[in-house]
Amino acid sequence: MTALLALLAPLARPSADHTPLFAHASPRWVRHLPLVLAAAAVSALLPSAINVLHNDYGLGAGLAAALAVAQTVPLLLAVSRPLPAWWMIGGADLAASVLVLLLGSGSASLPWPATGLVGYLLLMLPLALREPRRVLVPVWLVTAAVGLALSVAGLGRPGGDNSVLALALTGAVLVLGGALRERAEARRLLAEQEHISEAERERRTLLEERARIARELHDVVAHHMSVIAVQAASAPYRMPGVPAEAAEEFTAIASTARASLAEMRRLLGVLRSEESAADTAPQPGAGQLAQLVETVGRAGVPAELAAPPGLADALPPAVGLSVYRIVQEALANVVRHAPGAQAWVSLAVDGHRLLVTVVNGAPPARAESLEASAEGTGHGLVGMRERVRLLDGRLDTGPLPDGGFKVAAALPLDTPGETTA
Template sequence: MPTVKEGPRALFAEASRWWVRLLPWGVAFVLCVTLLPTTVNVLAADYGLNGGVASALAVAQTVPLLLAVVRPLQAWYVIFAADVAGALALLTVEAGAGLVWPFPPMEIIGYIGLCLALGLRERHRTLLAVWLATVSATVALEFAAPDGASRSGILLIILSGVALLLAGALREQYEVKRRLVAQEAISEAERERRTLLEERARIARELHDVVAHHMSVITIQADTAAYRHEGVPPGVRDELASIAATARRSLNEMRRLLGVLREEPRSELAPQPGLRQIGQLVEATARAGVPVEFGPCDTEVSEAVGLTAYRIVQEALANVVRHAPGAPTHVSVSEEGERLTIVVVNGPPPSPPAAPLEANATGHGLVGMRERVRLIGGTVDVGPLPDGGFRVAARLPLAERDLT
């Protein structure tokens, strides 16, 4: 299917405010309806030009200003040619002494408006070519200037150059700001994506220990089953050996693939925390000056669920220490049916902290919290409370989600 090429857009078409988008059209309309009758009257009455010729020149010099809102360069071709033709036409009549030549004032006003539109749309090279053409035509016309005429060529050269330069600078500044905003948006998206990947990598490093433990247990049980049980048939013995070999290969492949995620090799030797370590975490937070209430939970859960519950409480208490030091906090971990419910609620701090305890806090902890909960098929809800406190509530399945 052939693509439809989009036509040129009007000046300021990307502005957010409606009146800014309509501003170029309004200016062009005012210039057109003002300069058209004025040009006809001045050329016919003051300069003595034929009425039909004066009307044709006035239309060619003013109506294309409406086109300049969308296609300023094409409008310049018409207006520039009409201005030069008008100057040559004035040489055929006996103009009174003191009249402006080669460009009457109304032509200069329209041409400056056109130069502003050009500067807001065209490239620097095009603007330079337009100004050089203006200078060349004006200098050439100066050699044919009638006696007694008040020359306006130098004024047009200066004003057109200033208009082109000013509008071009404004356009360049707008483009720089637009690119900066676009780059900031891209950078923010990249930061969010990098944060998510870092949290997933951290989770993968921790869950790697859990999975590796289970795979090791499978390998050992399959290897030793024939020795721990008497009378194992040869077929079963061969199947157990095959299971052990497969588990061993899987364990090696997993370590090879996930080993690149390791940044701190020594941390591999430390056991991953679970529900039983939450009490120690609460005690450490209380020593930091946060009054915490906690009822221990003795529910048996898998290592992945226990690790996720521990990290949720850890991140929630860390946020209390950072953002609400001294606030009364309640930590609840309980079993509800087939779900493990974790709730961490803190009230408002006794007094607003003079400064944040961590000036460079990134706020990425909630991202990792959501990723952990999503990975094992749970749900999490976080948000502020009406009294100024904060609540973190998560529900985790007691049995790990089957991904097969």
């Protein structure tokens, strides 16, 4: 008995979600479709139910009309509250079957009047689309138990027994609707998970690129700090006759520089991954752009470089490193996504800004993407934006009308704490 009550308990707790079916659909007409179909079903079934109950089952006209209204009008409620509608329509169908058995006449099928059965089946679809399996199973069991009881009560009456047909059709509609609901729920959860995964992937990409930039800037700053430490430590020996107080100042400067270098090495140990722990080569700059363009040319992407003479030596180290990485990533994208396309790299000074432009044309023919020696520096446009943001510059990227692509960066030359050569 306890197990039976536990099984039927969900029937007393309708869903708290009263949103109409398809309320979140994009086309507006789809959002209104369930209510329109319910109104059409009520309009078609109501007069038919009155006629069937009165003429085929011999009930009085007033009683037939009341039962028909109770059997059909709650279909409008089923659009947003299918379980309460099931209680109403199920109670009306039970009352109609009992009254037909007690007061009716004729030889129509028992115990389900035909129009009542059609309305009940129509109700099962929104019920299955809204309620979970723990509700659908007891609904079907209650339907089976009531149908069996009415069938036994109607033994010996004229007319066929349609209880088995009603039970089979009800189960089929519930299974179909439940499968559609669970499939839609699975697709929704999958879409949410994909969205979360994409957001997490973008966040991880951003953090990885920032860590890479931090490692590279460490190498640039460490070079300057090493020069300071060496110059401060050797100053008393390079400049004879330095006063004792000045020599002590030089010694303090050298000690502070060495302590700063030690702290930076500890920071680098945290930032540098195991794969890049052995990467101690000097960081590249704008002076290596010609070699980079030549390497990309060997990968099948003809590229041209236009830069004012001596500009690479005049750039601050951080700016030179960012220029190299931006051009490297832009050319790597050309190699990967537009193999064979002509590329142009240009550097120009506009006032206190350095303008870096990488433009490529459309690929000559559709071909397989290449992974060539022009290795990417990180994660494409994400890394470019982070580097430009670090220098308080601007980045403009986008496709061109001819099918090519443009990467344009404006970097300030008067970066804080650094001076040009």
